Amino acid sequence: MSTSPTKNVVGYTDPIAVMAGETLRIKVSTTAKQVRLGVRRIEGAFWSSEAGPKVSLGNAEGFEGTVLAGKHHKAPLGSYATAPVAEAMRVSATKTFGLLFMPTLMGRRQTIARFYDADGADLGGVSVEEDGHVAVVDATDAALLRGGSALERGRWTAIAVTLAQPAGGVVLAIAPLFGNVSMTGAERQVEGLETAHSLSLGARISGSLPCEVVDGRVADPVLASANARDIASALANGPEGWRRLTRAHGAATIHSRWDFSLFPESDRVVDVGPARCDAVLVNTPTRAITGPFWDGSVFDWRQRPGHYNAVHFHSDDLADCGWPDALALEIPQGCASGLYGISLETENGSDVVPFVVRARRASRAPVALLLPTFTYLSYGNAPTAMRGPNHGITFYPDESPVDGHSGFGRSHYDRHKDGSPVMLSSRLRPVLSMRFASLPWGIVPDTWLLTWLRQQFGQVDVLTDEDLHREGTDALAGHRVVVTGNHPEYYSAEMLNALDAYCDGGGRLLYLGGNGFYWRVSVSDRVPGQIEVRRTEDGTRAWIAEPGEGHHMMDGGYGGLWRRLGRPPNRLAGVGFAAQGFDESGYYKVNPDARSGPAAFALDGVGDTFGHHGWLGNGAAGQEVDRVERRLAPDADVHLIASSLGHPQSMLRTKEEMLSTVLPFTDPKARSDIAIRFAGRSGAVFSVGSMTWVGALLDGGDPAGRNDVVRMTANVINRFLDPAPFRADR
Known part of the structure; x- marks a missing residue:
């Protein structure tokens, strides 16, 4: 493009x-x-x-x-932390800062820590220079000293700096884990620290914006009155190092020590030192990650929090732009x-x-469209190559670069600049891929669906994933029929529970898409609208979480596919993700048995084959498709209506479906199935198992002007609007 x-x-x-x-x-x-x-x-x-x-x-x-x-x-791109500086640190004769640090990207200057007075004036701090050497700088940014050897990317190192002391200048101590301490000194010291009011970790703050943001992991930052050698040794020698330090120097030697293993709130870091100067995390750096002493004995941070005593800062994190209201x-x-x-x-x-704009419960329309906004956020600002095929369009105006901005954060389909996976995505920023003149992947096909629904059924209410997550079945109450968008891929447990309860209680759901209910997400209570995804050991995915980092930071739950978590989409929808391919789309052939079964109403007036047209790949069955797999939901009352044909060999079965690799072959399981699952006497789910179905609703149909995609969808909605039960014997 x-x-x-x-x-x-x-x-x-x-x-x-x-x-x-x-x-x-x-x-x-x-x-x-x-x-x-x-x-x-x-x-x-x-x-x-x-x-x-x-x-x-x-x-x-x-x-x-x-x-x-x-x-x-x-x-304000970049995550970091801020904290008050304790009075005991200001009055201490010896002022030492230390931490464990693992750089994950080198080649530019990065600020490890910076101190400020009560007016926000910069007093100096500790940085990593472009060449990887640690440097101590004063208020003018002049280097007071540089470490003797460069840090290594991906390796934990203990760093301690005595910034001021009664006799002598700055002292820098560096030690590998369980290794010897190396020392460097200079005559001058950092001036003005007796006025230090606050500090920043992982970035320097300039005009309220972060700069020189760290790409790396930080553990156990500390302010103390002990010398740099002893602090570096304590940091490098495991969690028990603190015990030896305090036995030798007394407990009062520690002023503040911030423990990233404690999770009282997602944006707060507890100071376990006597000062209790808790730190605040900005732009949600990644937590629940392995620390310097993780040994592989546990994979859940809740079991041994001390193994997860780290935070990962990124220079491209963005949880909240924080722009003022232009208009309320x-x-x-x-x-x-x-x-x-x-x-x-x-x-x-x-x-x-x-x-x-949502409808209040007392005035809700019979039909509602549930927009998959968590999917929009997961793909938010993702590269176009990760959002479906190239449609030959020169450019999409709404995805144009914006004057004065280098970007608005990344998607769950990206890696950070340092190569680590992007696990968090937020709506508190411009999401250019969530626009009406953007690539037709996400909101654009859903606008086609909404247009068709309104043409057929008049007023159609709209709600979002976030509404469903926070309100559960209350968000659906009053609607006889709820229709999903074409790609409801990202779901929380609360959302699945709500849809299950809605259908079990007699509600009717149309799943008019593909690859739905696939990945588990967590939702932040501290940053509304921010979601977390951790792609674990299976699934078709852009990256995989690092070893030991499969449990979400927001709620501790294990991440990955709902199928791997015991809730395959088939149990709700009757179908589950089966294959994907982005060349030509296929069409459908009716299952003859369906014409005499309990789902026969869907086939009223529908031919034996249909769906040879559509805006997405010239067919109603394509891109990402789902099929019936009875072993994944053996007790579900699922009725197969039609199956797709005509897919090219580029329609490949999903990774979790393959137990071994094989030579190319025509795969009968790489298909879309249309099915209905009945829930009790009155509840039901109609699923088309295709992301291109909605692209055939407004298209004219075959040369004769017939559109059986429209006919079948309308048949189902009209029957679903009829409150009569589907089964008299239940």
Whole structure:
């Protein structure tokens, strides 16, 4: 795809979904002088093989446009920690800082620790230089000394610096784990530390923004009155080193020691020293990672927290842009549920930021669309190569680079700059891949689905994954039929529990996609809208978690596939992820037995073969597909309606399906199945097992104008809207 022009305005909302009477906070950054802000309702969405996705924006009743003064806000990329400095440290004659450090990316200057006075003025600190040598710098950034040898990438090292002492200058002590301490000294010392009010770990703070951010792991940072040699030795010689240190010097020698193995809150680090100066983590660095003394004896950080006493800072972490409100928008009473956009326009640029208005329980429509927003976040700002095939479109305007910004954080399909996996993703930032004129992977196909649903059934309410996670079945109550988007891949346990309960209680669900209910996610309570994914030992995945790091930091649960966690998608949907391929899509052939079975209503007026058309690969069965596998859900009441044909050999079975490698062959299990699972007398789930199904709903169909994809989907929804039970004997 060729390089696209840049945009000069971008925004995001907090939250993504609101109800009438609630407030939507709108965040905007622009290099223009003014921004015209309006609210638009998504009226329709279409596809052009030449120009790509098209969306029709209508006026939203009850909203008035406004003009905002243009302001540019930077994205504060990079994670770090801040903490108060104890009074005992300020008055101590000897001031020593130490920690265990493992660099994971070299080649640029990185700040390990920096001290500031009460006004925020920089007093100096400890850095790693471009060549890997540790340096101690003063308030002017002048190096007072450099270590004698460079640190090694990927290796834990104990570092301690006596920054000030009664007689003499700076002393730097460095030791490998369980190794000898090497010393370096200089005549000068860091001045002004008697006024130190706070410190930063993992970055230097300049104008409230992080810079010189560390890519690396930190454990057991400490402020003490002992000398650098003794601190480095204590750090390097395992957890028991502290006992020897305090026996030799007394417990008061330690002022602050921050313990990353304790998880009282996700953004707080407990100071286990006497000062109790707890640190605060910014931009959610990764926790629940192995520390310097992990020995492989446990793989769950909750079992031996001392083996997980580390945090991993990244220079490209971004949990929350923290931009001020450009506008606090109150949603008018009576505003209809639906998918909306905040229109931001300048003289030569624009952005449309999606948001959802939900329906209150008393006024909910019979049909609701459940947008898979956790999937949107998981793929948020991911490279286009990780989001489906190339459709031949020159560029997607909404994914253009933005003036004044180098990026807005990464996706779960990326690695950090240092090569470590990206486990966290947040909605508190611009997500350019979650736009109406972006690559058709995520929200774009779901706008096609919403357009078709509204054409067929009138008012269709909209809700999001986050609503389902936080409210459970209350989010679904009042809707007779709930329809998923085309790729509900990322699910929390709370969401699965809610859908199970909804269907068991007589609710009807249409799963109109593929590769659904696949990866386990955790959701942050401290950073709303942030989700965590840890890809463990199986599954089709962009990376795999490091050994010992499969348990989530947010809740301690084991990560990976729901199939590996005992909840295969087949138990809910009747089908589960089977294969993927991004060339031409296939079509369906009806299972003859289905015409006389309990799911026969789905086939009313449907031919024996259908789905030879669609905007995504020219077929209704493609990209990522699911099939019936009865051994994964042996007790489920699943009825096969149709199976796909016509896939090229590039449609390959998923990794977790293969027990060994084989020569290329025509694989009958690399297919999509359409099925219905009945739950009790009245509940049901209809599943199409294909991500390209929704691309066939608005397409014209075959040359005769017949569209059996539309006919079958409408058949099912109409029957699902009928409250009559499916089984009289249950």
